[in-house]
Amino acid sequence: MNKEYILELLLTNKIRKTQFRIELLEVFMNTKYGLSFKDVKERISSTQDKVTIYRALTIFEKKGIIHKVPNTNDVSKYAICPEACSEKAHQHNHAHFICTQCEKTFCVDEIELPILKKVKGYKIKRSNLTLEGDCPDCI
Numbered sequence: 470m471n472k473e474y475i476l477e478l479l480l481t482n483k484i485r486k487t488q489f490r491i492e493l494l495e496v497f498m499n500t501k502y503g504l505s506f507k508d509v510k511e512r513i514s515s516t517q518d519k520v521t522i523y524r525a526l527t528i529f530e531k532k533g534i535i536h537k538v539p540n541t542n543d544v545s546k547y548a549i550c551p552e553a554c555s556e557k558a559h560q561h562n563h564a565h566f567i568c569t570q571c572e573k574t575f576c577v578d579e580i581e582l583p584i585l586k587k588v589k590g591y592k593i594k595r596s597n598l599t600l601e602g603d604c605p606d607c608i
């Protein structure tokens with residue numbers, strides 16, 4: 470993933486490009502696990518303004534560029550969506566893996582999600598599969 474891809478992503482989603490937003494996307498692309506607000510703040514050099522960071526995370530989530538990942542506590546963590554996701558064709562139908570040792574959350578594309586039986590009277594819009602165990606770094 471390179472800078473051209475990031476600029477394209479911002480352009481396609483009609484998000485104003487700022488040095489910070491580009492840096493933020495770079496951080497997400499270079500991190501394989503979900504990042505909390507605090508994690509993001511620690512990795513960013515172009516701004517430390519809370520409102521700016523929150524606003525960018527909100528816009529990116531709304532546009533489907535990043536998504537919330539399951540977590541062991543109440544802290545929101547975000548990860549970048551696989552390339553197939555976009556505002557229109559939003560999928561997010563991948564599993565997540567939470568490491569019980571380092572508590573990182575990873576997006577796992579390799580696992581095919583099980584097809585669920587229909588539940589009478591309910592319309593299922595999404596399902597989540599969260600796996601727990603030891604990540605490659607902690608095994």
Ligand SMILES: [Zn+2]
Nearest residue numbers: 568571604607
């Ligand atoms: Zn781990």
Ligand SMILES: [Zn+2]
Nearest residue numbers: 538548563576
């Ligand atoms: Zn994910």
